[in-house]
Amino acid sequence: MISSRIKNAIDPGTLQQIAEARHHDPFSLLGNQTPHAHEFLLAYAPDSKQLEIIEPQLTGQRLESSDFFVFVLAQQKLPGHYCFRRHDNTDQPSEYYDPYSFAPQIGELDLHLFGEGKHLHIYRQLGAHPAQIDGIDGVRFATWAPNASAVSVCGDFNHWDNRRHPMRCHGSSGVWELFIPGLAAGTLYKFAIRNRHSGHILFKSDPYAQQLEMRPHTASVVRNNAVYQWQDQNWLQQREAFDWLHQPISIYECHLGSWQRDDQGDFLNYRELAHRLVDYVKPLGFSHIELLPITEHPLDASWGYQTTGYFAPTRRFGEASDFRYFVDYCHQHDIAVILDWVPAHFPKDEHGLARYDGSP
Numbered sequence: 001m002i003s004s005r006i007k008n009a010i011d012p013g014t015l016q017q018i019a020e021a022r023h024h025d026p027f028s029l030l031g032n033q034t035p036h037a038h039e040f041l042l043a044y045a046p047d048s049k050q051l052e053i054i055e056p057q058l059t060g061q062r063l064e065s066s067d068f069f070v071f072v073l074a075q076q077k078l079p080g081h082y083c084f085r086r087h088d089n090t091d092q093p094s095e096y097y098d099p100y101s102f103a104p105q106i107g108e109l110d111l112h113l114f115g116e117g118k119h120l121h122i123y124r125q126l127g128a129h130p131a132q133i134d135g136i137d138g139v140r141f142a143t144w145a146p147n148a149s150a151v152s153v154c155g156d157f158n159h160w161d162n163r164r165h166p167m168r169c170h171g172s173s174g175v176w177e178l179f180i181p182g183l184a185a186g187t188l189y190k191f192a193i194r195n196r197h198s199g200h201i202l203f204k205s206d207p208y209a210q211q212l213e214m215r216p217h218t219a220s221v222v223r224n225n226a227v228y229q230w231q232d233q234n235w236l237q238q239r240e241a242f243d244w245l246h247q248p249i250s251i252y253e254c255h256l257g258s259w260q261r262d263d264q265g266d267f268l269n270y271r272e273l274a275h276r277l278v279d280y281v282k283p284l285g286f287s288h289i290e291l292l293p294i295t296e297h298p299l300d301a302s303w304g305y306q307t308t309g310y311f312a313p314t315r316r317f318g319e320a321s322d323f324r325y326f327v328d329y330c331h332q333h334d335i336a337v338i339l340d341w342v343p344a345h346f347p348k349d350e351h352g353l354a355r356y357d358g359s360p
Helices: 004-009 012-019 108-115 233-240 270-281 320-332
Strands: 040-044 048-053 068-072 083-088 093-097 127-133 136-144 148-155 175-181 188-195 201-204 251-254 288-291 309-313 336-339
Touching: 048 068, 127 175, 136 188, 148 175, 233 320, 251 270, 270 320, 309 320, 320 336
Parallel strands: 251 288, 288 336
Antiparallel strands: 040 068, 048 083, 083 093, 127 136, 136 175, 148 188, 188 201
């Protein structure tokens, strides 16, 4: 039985806010980051028949008429990260580490520099990044939504249910983050952002995603940390000695989607495009290839000028490793690559950057 003292320590209004994905600070109630974690632990598990902690072996007691489970600790001491065993409503079991047992993953210096607009590598913090924390593999998610009252990660791993993984808010910085253990590269996701004024929920692609689905699909994709083996060292050394004030350059500007296609009219891969373009421009004496925007965009006819993914080469022509090959191959054949960059052009598509957190 759950004691009346524990019941009195749990505010029903707060439970309702979490169950409706409206609470701005889920870590104040869930997991072992809370003030009451020495006495009991609270977990939220929608559509669950039973929830247990594997080690030490504890069975959660359901709060009446809710999807919240209370683990009375008494003299039991939990490890820093504990694993749940969940049985869903069809009695199918699954196991997962509690995301609400992990400390904040973005440091104060990062938040300070970002707040000043001086963080030169914020893409390493925001977005989705496979990571290992305390020996546990997962994905670290973060986004900036200063006019949100609550933000959640939803995706194919939680049935696109924005109640299941509410994020931690870093105070007035507007940055939200959550480490979700057990996820890996290839996971599809979006951010569910509730505007603080209207209460409206927007399901947004991640503007810092390093990969997105092929249009017309709009989810962001967790990309792996695979390391590409570059072969352009000689070209990089030559570039150091290049006298750009006194040596001529000749630029061939190109839109990859309309320059050439295969016999069926489909887009070519970055790798094949590299070979075809180099074979074409090299004999003509061009020193550079300038690509119209290859950042992700929803509409073919925009030629890339309506951007939805600022850190993601478009999937139309392959994946990031294929684009790396394109640049590498050009460099190996003494062709420099220039990328058009259009940060001011973004579409009004519901999943894009326009009114990202419900505000202009």
